[in-house]
Amino acid sequence: MTRTPEKTHREAVQGVSEARRTFLRSMALGGAAVAGGATLGAPAIVSGQEAGATFRIQTSWQPGTTGYRLFEEFCNSMVELTSGELAFTPFPAGAVSGDFQLFDAVRNGVLEGMNVFTVYWAGRMPAGVFLSSYPMGLNHPHQWDMMFNAYGGRELARELYERNGLYFVGHVHHDMNLIHANTEITSLDQFEGVKLRVPGGIVADCFADIGARTTLLPGSEVYPALERGTIDAADFVGPAVNYDLGFHQVTNVIVMGPPSTPCLHQPVDLMDISFSLRAWNQLSDHLKELMPHLVAGYSATHYAGIQAANREAWPKYEEAGTTISRLSEEDAVRFRQVAIPRWFEWANKDTDAARLFSLHLAVMQDPEVAYITPDDIAGYELEL
Secondary structure, rough: OOOOOOOOHHHHHHHHHHHHHHHHOOOOOHHHHHHHHOOOOOOOOOOOOOOOOEEEEEEOOOOHHHHHHHHHHHHOOOOHHHOOOEEEEOOOOOOOOHHHHHHHHHHHHOOOOOEEHHHHHHHHOHHHHHHHOOOOOOOOOOHHHHHHHHHOOHHHHHHHHOOOOOEEEEEEEEEOEEEEEEOOOOOOOHHHOOOEEEHHHHHHHHHHHHOOOEOOHHHHHHHHHHHHOOEEEEEEEEEHHHHHHHHHHHOEEEEOOOOOOOOOOOOOOOEEEEEEEEHHHHHHHHHHHHHHHHHHHHHHHHHHHHHHHHHHHHHHHOOOEEEEEEOOOOOHHHHHHHHHHHHHHHHHHOOHHHHHHHHHHHHHOOOOOOOHHHHHHHHOOOOO
């Protein structure tokens, strides 16, 4: 049941079934395992207790989508997960603030928290492009977990957010991104002149380099732009949410990479949960320790829920007459050649971007990843 601001937290707690209690305990414990930190016991369940604080938190997910349903479930579980210490009031994309203005809304106290597509940070600070997926970068979710949890990315992200009046609690896995179009595109050359919606940053630069006419739009404006024909194609999120949004009604082609690299431009699109520093500092030490584990648990639940919905969405596209158009392996090689100079160009925009990208290079060259070799980046340097 959707929680509205009028609902009391007492009603929310009292209405939770025993089955849901079991699920929530499992999610909290799973989060502790995923986060890789201290092992935490399941939170105590306090029936009939008012929440000690209420955080208003807006997501980039639009209402009616699989993503928003999962986000809303997470928010509605917060009173119970925190034993009544904290409640979240969820808002969908655009309800309080525009996506690109969300950072200011949180920093200035209009909202206490956000669940935003982290790539939107690229317009605020160059290092933001390396807090989420970018062309031909880290290609699988576990590699991003390595970067954040084992190579120091989480600590650096927190440092960067704190300078902007925010606290980075943790990253949230979503999916790869798709490109929806009305024209079959089977090679990079066919992007020449295509009016393409992109999220900005390195993604925009790489597609511009191959001749696309790129434009930056928040997610809520993608469907109308496709419907009106003001754009020819759009990068947005994965199959389930894009189907929820009706993209199959205004396009008839999904453009993907070759089997080795199904998504060339954003293979691991990330979100995050962040609070204003003011709100974060209100929390007890216990909640500050607990929250990253809860967010890690939500990330695992969110990713699994999205993938389950994707499984159901793909046949629906086929029924709607949508076809999949694949680029070639040669295109993947060429796109990497386009991307690598852009990696270093963005990394050298400032020292913070260089520091963050250096972690990516370390993961890419980790023997368990072996994604690039020193020869691939010969002649490029980071200005640390």
